Amino acid sequence: MMKGRRSKRRRSPAASFTDDLIIEILSRLPARSVCRFRCVSKTWQNLISSHHRKLHQTLAGFFTMHDGERGGSVPHFTNVISGRGCPAWVSSSFDFLPNRGYLQDCCNGLVLLCNYWWHSENPDGGKCRGLRLGFDPTVSPHFFVFEFFKDDHDRYGVQGRAHRSIPVPDNKEGGFIQESQGRLHYANLEANDDDEVVRLVVYVLEDDDSQQWTLKHEAKLFLFFASGVLTLPGNLSGSRSILTVT
Amino acid sequence: MEVDKGKGEAEETRKVAEADRDTVTLKSSDGKLFEVSKEAAARLSTVLAGMIAGGSIDDNGTDLKQIGSEALENVVDYCNKHANSIPSAALISSSISFNTAPFKEPEEWERKFVDRLSHDALFDLVEAANFLGMERLLDVTCHKISEMMKGKSPDQIREVFNIKNDYTKEELEEIRQELAWAFYDD
Numbered sequence: 001m002m003k004g005r006r007s008k009r010r011r012s013p014a015a016s017f018t019d020d021l022i023i024e025i026l027s028r029l030p031a032r033s034v035c036r037f038r039c040v041s042k043t044w045q046n047l048i049s050s051h052h053r054k055l056h057q058t059l060a061g062f063f064t065m066h067d068g069e070r071g072g073s074v075p076h077f078t079n080v081i082s083g084r085g086c087p088a089w090v091s092s093s094f095d096f097l098p099n100r101g102y103l104q105d106c107c108n109g110l111v112l113l114c115n116y117w118w119h120s121e122n123p124d125g126g127k128c129r130g131l132r133l134g135f136d137p138t139v140s141p142h143f144f145v146f147e148f149f150k151d152d153h154d155r156y157g158v159q160g161r162a163h164r165s166i167p168v169p170d171n172k173e174g175g176f177i178q179e180s181q182g183r184l185h186y187a188n189l190e191a192n193d194d195d196e197v198v199r200l201v202v203y204v205l206e207d208d209d210s211q212q213w214t215l216k217h218e219a220k221l222f223l224f225f226a227s228g229v230l231t232l233p234g235n236l237s238g239s240r241s242i243l244t245v246t
Numbered sequence: 247m248e249v250d251k252g253k254g255e256a257e258e259t260r261k262v263a264e265a266d267r268d269t270v271t272l273k274s275s276d277g278k279l280f281e282v283s284k285e286a287a288a289r290l291s292t293v294l295a296g297m298i299a300g301g302s303i304d305d306n307g308t309d310l311k312q313i314g315s316e317a318l319e320n321v322v323d324y325c326n327k328h329a330n331s332i333p334s335a336a337l338i339s340s341s342i343s344f345n346t347a348p349f350k351e352p353e354e355w356e357r358k359f360v361d362r363l364s365h366d367a368l369f370d371l372v373e374a375a376n377f378l379g380m381e382r383l384l385d386v387t388c389h390k391i392s393e394m395m396k397g398k399s400p401d402q403i404r405e406v407f408n409i410k411n412d413y414t415k416e417e418l419e420e421i422r423q424e425l426a427w428a429f430y431d432d
Contacts, residue, residue, distance in 0.1 A: 014369045014407040021376050024384065028392035035428035039400040039421055042412045 023051045031055070063106055068093075075103040101130065107179055110135050110143055169203045169213035186213060270298065272322065273307030274315040280322045286329040292379030312377050317370035320363070324383055327355060352386045360390040365406060399429075 101115025175188035
């Protein structure tokens with residue numbers, strides 16, 4: 001009896017660990033280790049997926065754009081989670097990256113940076129664009145990058161093999177499209193008859209099939225004091241909708 | 247009536263005697279008895295603090311059926327070493343609160359305390375700490391285990407934790423490709 005129990009204990013001393021205890025241990029590991037251990041077993045994979053918020057280096061919040069010291073705008077990250085699972089954000093201006101470019105977009109744990117450079121090997125010279133995608137590995141390694149374009153008929157679509165064109169609600173220039181809370185949002189500034197910009201409007205595409213935009217918010221522009229470049233910050237947790245004007 | 251009264255008095259006397267003692271006796275799953283300072287036990291373990299306050303401590307050895315003698319010996323050893331050390335928040339918090347307080351690095355003696363343990367002993371101790379609601383010991387043991395896991399491959403982790411690989415070869419290949427970046431050094 002005793003012998004049997006000892007050998008059983010020896011076979012799996014960690015087998016009786018509760019899920020909370022495994023997470024408690026994993027929460028002390030760097031993100032890279034935690035991700036690698038998704039390969040340990042399906043149980044660990046499910047555990048890590050379902051507790052990713054408790055694990056190390058998980059952030060949730062949003063970016064706002066601020067004037068940089070050397071001109072241009074610099075992103076600033078506002079963290080909405082506090083506690084041990086969330087260490088101080090290293091540098092939200094991404095200055096630890098060489099040729100970091102500027103923050104193009106972010107949503108659902110993805111951060112897209114973009115920079116331009118002149119292609120020296122091309123005899124004619126030519127502007128090239130580079131994109132860097134950062135992702136929260138504790139959420140998902142699956143992602144798809146696309147870019148909205150505007151066609152000759154003032155309609156926005158998505159470049160790629162499968163796409164649809166949906167007319168924007170006001171058929172005007174300079175609008176801004178972003179996904180928030182799982183819905184496509186469109187924001188733009190409206191002018192009065194004297195061509196003065198007076199209002200900010202935000203539409204939401206409630207139903208993808210109907211292609212009907214619904215007016216979700218509108219605000220008189222004097223509430224905002226900025227130049228009128230709109231950013232709808234995607235947010236890392238994907239659960240809130242915050243609009244900023246920078 | 248007389249007998250019942252006598253019994254009640256005896257019970258009362260026993261309770262008073264118990265309250266006066268400054269140690270508590272703990273009994274491991276394999277029946278071994280360990281004495282530990284009541285003050286340290288109450289300060290370091292939310293579960294023992296609750297049992298002491300609730301009067302459910304048995305003078306002849308409080309049964310801790312989930313904890314083997316080796317782990318319980320380490321728990322008691324830790325409590326005794328800790329007895330005159332820093333005050334703990336164990337008495338303040340009523341239950342283990344995960345991920346709320348910032349982790350304080352293990353002290354030198356705590357590091358030495360867990361460094362000498364085998365993997366199996368460490369795993370038994372972390373479970374005991376978890377079961378007894380010993381926040382600090384849980385911190386220290388989890389920290390040690392995570393240090394030991396850093397830089398290890400999934401194969402090595404399976405071996406250490408005795409985990410069965412339930413992926414098919416194809417599934418594992420697929421997930422490895424997705425997480426290729428995670429296989430560089432930590």
